[in-house]
Amino acid sequence: MIASISWKNVWRNKTRSAVVIVAVTLGTVAGVFVAGLMNGWVAQRINATIYTEMGHLKIQNPNFLVNEETQYSIKPIKDLTAYLDNAEEVDAYSKRSKIMAVAATARANTGIMLKGINVENEKQVSDVYTKLMPNAGTFFESKSRFPQVVISNKTAEMLRIKNYRISEKVMDSLKILEIPQDGMAKLESIANKRFITKKKFETAINETWTKSEIESYAPVLIKTAAYFQPRAKITFSFTRTNGEIGYQTFQVCGVFKTANTMFDQMSAFVKNEDLYAVAGLNANQFHEISIVTKSTDFKDIKAFQSKLSKAFPEQNFMTWKELAPDAGMLSDFMQIYYYIIMGIIFFALAFGIINTMLMAILERIKELGMLMAIGMKKLQVFAMIMLETVFLTLTGSFIGMLIGGVLISITSKTGLNFSSVEEGFEAIGWSAIVYPNIELSFFFGVTILVIIVAILSSIIPARKALKLKPIEALRIE
Amino acid sequence: MKKFLTVLVFCVFVLGLNAQDAKEIIRKMDDKLQGNSNESVMQMAIVRPKYTRTIEFKNWSLGRDYFMTIVTAPAKDKGQVFMKFKNEIWSYNPSINRMIKLPPSMMSQGWMGSDYTNDDLVKQSSMVDDYRHTIVGEETIEGRLCYIIEMIPNDNANVVWGKVKVYVDKVLYISMKSEYFDEEEYLVRTELGKDVKTFDGRELPSIIEIIPAEEPDNKTIITIKSMDFDVDVKGSFFSQQNMKRIR
Numbered sequence: 001m002i003a004s005i006s007w008k009n010v011w012r013n014k015t016r017s018a019v020v021i022v023a024v025t026l027g028t029v030a031g032v033f034v035a036g037l038m039n040g041w042v043a044q045r046i047n048a049t050i051y052t053e054m055g056h057l058k059i060q061n062p063n064f065l066v067n068e069e070t071q072y073s074i075k076p077i078k079d080l081t082a083y084l085d086n087a088e089e090v091d092a093y094s095k096r097s098k099i100m101a102v103a104a105t106a107r108a109n110t111g112i113m114l115k116g117i118n119v120e121n122e123k124q125v126s127d128v129y130t131k132l133m134p135n136a137g138t139f140f141e142s143k144s145r146f147p148q149v150v151i152s153n154k155t156a157e158m159l160r161i162k163n164y165r166i167s168e169k170v171m172d173s174l175k176i177l178e179i180p181q182d183g184m185a186k187l188e189s190i191a192n193k194r195f196i197t198k199k200k201f202e203t204a205i206n207e208t209w210t211k212s213e214i215e216s217y218a219p220v221l222i223k224t225a226a227y228f229q230p231r232a233k234i235t236f237s238f239t240r241t242n243g244e245i246g247y248q249t250f251q252v253c254g255v256f257k258t259a260n261t262m263f264d265q266m267s268a269f270v271k272n273e274d275l276y277a278v279a280g281l282n283a284n285q286f287h288e289i290s291i292v293t294k295s296t297d298f299k300d301i302k303a304f305q306s307k308l309s310k311a312f313p314e315q316n317f318m319t320w321k322e323l324a325p326d327a328g329m330l331s332d333f334m335q336i337y338y339y340i341i342m343g344i345i346f347f348a349l350a351f352g353i354i355n356t357m358l359m360a361i362l363e364r365i366k367e368l369g370m371l372m373a374i375g376m377k378k379l380q381v382f383a384m385i386m387l388e389t390v391f392l393t394l395t396g397s398f399i400g401m402l403i404g405g406v407l408i409s410i411t412s413k414t415g416l417n418f419s420s421v422e423e424g425f426e427a428i429g430w431s432a433i434v435y436p437n438i439e440l441s442f443f444f445g446v447t448i449l450v451i452i453v454a455i456l457s458s459i460i461p462a463r464k465a466l467k468l469k470p471i472e473a474l475r476i477e
Numbered sequence: 478m479k480k481f482l483t484v485l486v487f488c489v490f491v492l493g494l495n496a497q498d499a500k501e502i503i504r505k506m507d508d509k510l511q512g513n514s515n516e517s518v519m520q521m522a523i524v525r526p527k528y529t530r531t532i533e534f535k536n537w538s539l540g541r542d543y544f545m546t547i548v549t550a551p552a553k554d555k556g557q558v559f560m561k562f563k564n565e566i567w568s569y570n571p572s573i574n575r576m577i578k579l580p581p582s583m584m585s586q587g588w589m590g591s592d593y594t595n596d597d598l599v600k601q602s603s604m605v606d607d608y609r610h611t612i613v614g615e616e617t618i619e620g621r622l623c624y625i626i627e628m629i630p631n632d633n634a635n636v637v638w639g640k641v642k643v644y645v646d647k648v649l650y651i652s653m654k655s656e657y658f659d660e661e662e663y664l665v666r667t668e669l670g671k672d673v674k675t676f677d678g679r680e681l682p683s684i685i686e687i688i689p690a691e692e693p694d695n696k697t698i699i700t701i702k703s704m705d706f707d708v709d710v711k712g713s714f715f716s717q718q719n720m721k722r723i724r
Contacts, residue, residue: 106637106659145632194663196691232660235635239580245564247635
C-alpha cells in the first residue's frame with residue numbers, strides 16, 4: 001500500500017525525478033564500467049603472472065634465491081619429481097635450469113636469464129609459446145644445426161637484431177594501406193636502407209616526411225618495416241659451475257612478446273640439452289620447477305605448498321602471490337577498491353538525491369498534513385518517503401547497471417585498445433589491450449550499496465516531513 | 478674421364494692450397510704480432526665527439542695465455558693492473574686495494590672506456606682456429622700491397638661477427654686493415670693499421686685505429702711507443718702477488 005503510493009509519488013513530477021534518475025544512471029554506468037575495466041586488467045595481469053611467468057608454485061634452492069649462481073640446483077631432484085609425478089594436486093610441471101648470462105651480438109650486449117627447458121613440459125606450464133611475434137619464427141619447431149634460442153621482442157631490440165628496412169615487400173603492403181602517392185615517392189630515398197634502431201629509423205622518416213604524414217602514417221610504416229635479422233646468432237657468456245667463463249652461441253629461432261616488458265627483458269629460452277653441458281651442469285640439475293596445480297583456489301595451493309615443504313624441508317616453495325606480491329596484493333585488494341569507487345560516486349549523488357527529496361517534501365506540505373490528519377502514522381510517513389527515495393535511486397541504478405553490463409560484455413569481446421600508451425603500460429607489466437569483465441556478485445553488491453545510500457539520504461527529508469504539524473501544514477497555501 | 482679426373486684433382490689441389498695459404502697467412506700475421514714473449518709500451522687515445530682521453534700503459538705477454546697490463550698515465554688511473562690468464566681477466570685497483578676477476582657481464586664492456594672490449598683481449602688468439610679463411614683479392618693500402626682474406630666463423634665458434642675481412646701485407650704479414658661485419662654483412666667496425674715502423678727487428682704498424690661504423694665520431698687510436706720481443710718473462714711473473722707489486 002505504502003510502497004505503491006511511494007512509486008506513484010516518484011512519477012508525479014516526471015522531469016525532476018528523471019533528472020535524478022539520469023544522474024544516478026550515469027554515475028552507475030561510470031562506476032560499473034571502471035570497475036569492469038580494472039577487474040579485467042587485474043585478471044589479465046594475474047593470469048599472465050600465473051600462466052606465462054610463474055606457475056602456481058615454484059620450487060627453488062634457497063641459496064639460489066640469495067645468489068643466482070649455477071651450482072645452487074634443486075637437490076633431491078629425483079625424489080622431488082617422483083613426488084610431483086604422483087601428487088594428485090599437480091596438473092603439470094616444468095623443470096628449468098637458469099643461468100645468468102650476457103648476450104652479445106656484433107653491435108650490442110645485454111644481461112639476460114637463460115632458461116634451459118624441455119619444450120613439451122614448458123608448453124604445459126607457460127603459454128609463452130603462444131605469444132610469438134608474427135613472422136618471427138617458431139617455438140623450437142624449426143630444425144637447425146645450431147643450438148636455438150627464443151628471445152623476446154625487447155631483447156631483440158636491445159641486441160639490435162630487430163631492424164627496420166623499407167623493402168619492396170614493405171612498399172607493396174604500404175600501398176594497400178592507402179598511403180598517398182606523394183608520401184610513397186618520398187620514401188624512395190630511404191628505401192632498402194637498413195636502420196638498426198627504431199630511433200634511427202624515426203629520424204630518417206622525420207627528415208623525409210612532413211608532419212601531417214608522420215602523424216597519420218609513421219606508426220604503420222614503422223610496424224611494417226620492422227623485421228628480425230634472419231638466422232641471427234647470439235653469443236652468450238656466463239659463469240660455469242667451476243667458476244670459469246663459458247661461451248655458447250645460439251641461433252635465434254623465435255621472438256616472443258608478452259604484456260610484461262620486465263619479464264621479456266630477462267627471459268631467453270633454450271633447450272636444456274643445449275645448455276647444461278656448456279654450463280658445467282649435469283642433465284639432472286635444475287634451478288627451478290614451476291608447477292601448475294589442478295585447483296586454482298589459492299587455499300588449495302597454499303595447502304599443497306605446506307605439504308611439499310614438510311616433505312622436502314630443504315627446498316624453497318613459493319606461491320605465485322609470494323613470487324609476484326604486486327599481483328597478489330591486487331587480487332586481494334581489488335574487490336574492496338571497486339566498492340570504494342562506487343561509494344565515492346554514490347556519496348556525491350546522495351547530495352542530489354537529498355536536494356530532490358527536500359524539494360518534493362516542500363511541495364507537498366499541505367498533502368502530508370492532510371495524510372497525517374486523516375490518521376497516517378509517523379512511521380508510515382517515514383516509510384513512504386524512504387521508499388520513494390529508494391525507488392528513485394534504484395530505478396536509476398538498475399538502468400545504469402544494465403547499460404554498464406552491456407558495455408562490459410561488448411568490450412569484453414572487442415577489447416579496449418590503449419596502444420598509444422602501450423610502452424608505459426607494458427613497462428609495469430600491464431597489457432595494453434584490456435578485456436573488461438566483472439562478476440555477477442558485484443551487481444548484487446552495488447544494489448545493496450544503492451539501497452543503503454538511498455535510506456541514508458532519505459533521513460533528512462523524512463525528518464523534515466515528520467516535524468510538520470498537521471494543523472499548520474494544512475493551512476499552508 | 479681421365480681429363481675430368483685431372484681437372485678435379487687440380488681443382489681440389491688449388492682450392493686446398495688456397496685455403497691452406499689463407500690460413501697460413503693469418504697464422505704468420507698472428508705470430509708476428511705475438512712472438513714468444515714481448516714487452517711493450519703503448520698509448521691509447523679514446524676519441525669521443527665531446528672529448529678525447531689518453532691512457533698510457535705497459536704490457537707483458539708470454540705465449541697466448543699470459544698477458545699483463547699496467548696503466549701508467551693519467552695519474553687518476555695510474556697503477557691499475559689487468560692480467561689475462563687463459564680466458565679470465567683479473568683486475569687490481571691500488572686506490573681501493575681490490576683484486577677482482579671480471580665477471581662475464583663485464584667482458585663485453587669496453588676496456589678502460591675504449592672501443593676495445595675485454596672480450597677482444599681474451600679471445601683474440603682464436604683468429605686462426607675459429608674461422609675458415611679464403612683469399613678473395615688484393616688491394617693497396619698505405620702504399621702496401623695486401624692480400625684480402627675473408628674469414629667466416631666456424632659453426633661452433635663463439636664469435637659475434639658474421640664475417641671478418643683482413644687486409645694483410647704481402648711482404649711483412651701485418652694486418653693493415655680489418656673489417657668486421659654482422660650476420661647480414663653490414664660493416665660494424667673497422668681497424669686500421671698505419672705508419673709502419675720497426676720494433677726490435679720486426680716491422681709493425683705503429684698506429685692502430687678502431688672506428689665503429691655507425692658512430693664515425695668515436696674512435697680509439699692505439700700508438701705503439703716501443704715493443705721488444707722474446708724478452709725474459711716467466712710464467713710466475715703473471716701472478717696475483719705480482720699484480721700488486723709491479724710498477
